[in-house]
Amino acid sequence: MTDHPTLSEFATNEATDSRPASQPSADETVTMTADERVATYLIEDQMADLTDAIREAVQNGIDSPGSSRVLVSISPERSLILDDGAGVDLESTEGRRNLSVLGAGSKQRADDETIGEWGIGKGAIIAKGAVRIWSHDTALCFDYRDRRDSGPWADVSGRDGQLVDADHHLEGMLVEIDHYKDEVPDSDSYRWRRYVRDLRKRFAYVQSRTSVSIVINGESVDNGDPLEAVADSPHPSLTRETEDAILALEYTPHEGLDIYSNGLYVTTKREYGLGGVVVSKGNLTLNFARNDIQSGCDRWQRIDSALEQARDDLYAEVSDDRLTAESREVMIEAMASESSDEQWADRKLFQLATESRISLEEIQAAPKIGWVDGAQKGADKLVERGYVVLDTSDAATQRLRDLATDEDTSITMPKTFDVGEQAESEGVWTGYHRIEDESQLNADQRRYLRFARVLASELGIERDVYYGEASADAWTDGRTYIVITDSAVTSRQRAVWMHDLYLVILHEAAHETSSQDRPSHGHHFESTYRSLVEDPGNRRSFAKLVQQVVDEGFQSMFKKYEATLRFE
Secondary structure (H helix, E strand, O other): OOOOOOHHHHHHOHHHOOOOOOOOOOOOOOOOOOOHHHHHHHHHOOOOOHHHHHHHHHHHHHHOOOOOEEEEEEOOOEEEEEEOOOOOOOOOHHHHHHHHOOOOOOOOOOOOOOOOOOOOHHHHHHHOEEEEEEEEEEEEEEOOOOOOOOHHHOOOEOOEOEEEEEEEEEEEEEEEEEEOHHHOOOOOOHHHHHHHHHHHHHOOOHHHHHOOEEEEOOEEOOOOOHHHOOOOOOOOEEEEEOOOEEEEEEOOOOOOEEEEEOOEEEEEEOOOOOEEEEEEOOOOOEOOOOOOEOOOOHHHHHHHHHHHHHHHHHHOOOOHHHOOHHHHHHHHHHHOOOOOOOOOOOOEEEEEOOOOEEEHHHHHHOOEEEEEOOOOOOHHHHHHOOOEEEEOOOHHHHHHHHHHOOOOOOOOOOEEOOHHHHHHHHOOOOOOEEOOOHHHOOHHHHHHHHHHHHHHHHOOOOOEEEEEEOOOOEEEOOOOEEEEOHHHOOOOOHHHHHHHHHHHHHHHHOOOOOOOOOOOOOHHHHHHHHHHHHOHHHHHHHHHHHHHHHHHOHHHHHHHOOOOOOOO
8 A cells, every 4th residue: 555645744745846947936926917919809899889989088188287178079970089288299209108008108096186097098099980199290090990091091000000290280189080980870860869968978077076178069068066966856865075975866766876986977876776976086996998886996985885874864855655666675675784674664665465565664563474476366355454465576575575585684574374375264265246336446457447348349249347356367147247356467567467358358258157156167168268369350459459558558548449437
């Protein structure tokens, strides 16, 4: 048997060290570098579209020493960006290097005096068109894709640029981008209008932070003092200023929160459940594309803490019935942490099977609770009898259920009961009750009933349609009427419930005798039902109604077919 040294013997036994003399020592330093492909990536793939390239040119103008204004002229053919700063001496080695070497220049990531961080944006500029960079008496020209055979770009291609004498002296710097055709959307399309709109948004608060004005196609893009951004908001709002940022927040969670790094737009965040703007005082640490904040950004971490506190203060001003699904999801996520579960425990954030709201305190006070996903037989009746039945078709309520089963969260919940079994034991599934007073129906039920009446008429079913309560999806006497119930629809999504009602109405129409209690579903019924469902005329009629709803909306369609309720 071969003897093997122990780990300690192996570590100390020089005889086991058979490393060749040429093998590097473990103490040798290895430096990570980059090859030519990285330069290609930084030029071709760094930025998503033309607006990113223009943004980089504008940023360079803002950062130019002595600059007070940057003029931008943008058209589908070309973009011109002119600043009144000190410019660059292209006749000097340093000047040429700053404009031709990716990463070269005076910009530093920790430098709040400039908006740029990397000195690599010039790579994105030459990827979007034939470029001329003119400062003082010299211009530097690039045609990266070799698409031009005349003018200053006739003899250049790829990453090789050419210096040419300018016609006259120019203070500051002019960047001309003669757009490559495939980088520009159709001038009449919404995408082109969006390009111009997005450019204006990118620099909306630059002047407030740098005192450099930005003018695009003759109009200033300055939005003024960010503290005034929500001054005229019709929604609950607040402003707050910290050492790191200006916060102007309003309760418009569907719009999201626009984040500006030192006045330059970066991204829109929706996870806070707020609208408004955040303008940092100094640069945030951004990714290469400058469209997101890097993890580990110290300044953003401090801003994030201030945002959470401001959000809590703003939510306190919003009534429970005005809280959107997005906001309620944000609040339940915060409640799952140890610091916030008591703060919002009394807010009615969660949805019952009756579509009314309930608070976490009320849920936790119940001896048992039930869960349903949308409409389920008997669930609403149980709520009316005092049971807590939560509807997980609501996103915030579903999130509560997820967190309740997560061992890492601090939310405790009561034991659960089976909704179906409880409803049956309470007797809320028995009997057939037609609702005579249709004014008692809620908005969804009224819409379902009206649509079902139009359906029956257009399908040639000569039976009156009513709304009722029963364990079944619907029932009929086989001759004069059909009664639908909440169970007839399986989802609140329009496309789903319209098709549900189509099948239910045809199902009841196939019954030639009463379908209460134990209706016959024998061969004759199945044959009749199948023929009704597969009938081309019925399919066309249903498709026509659906298209009318899509084109005109329910109210217009109901008015056209005179689909009224009994109390109207």
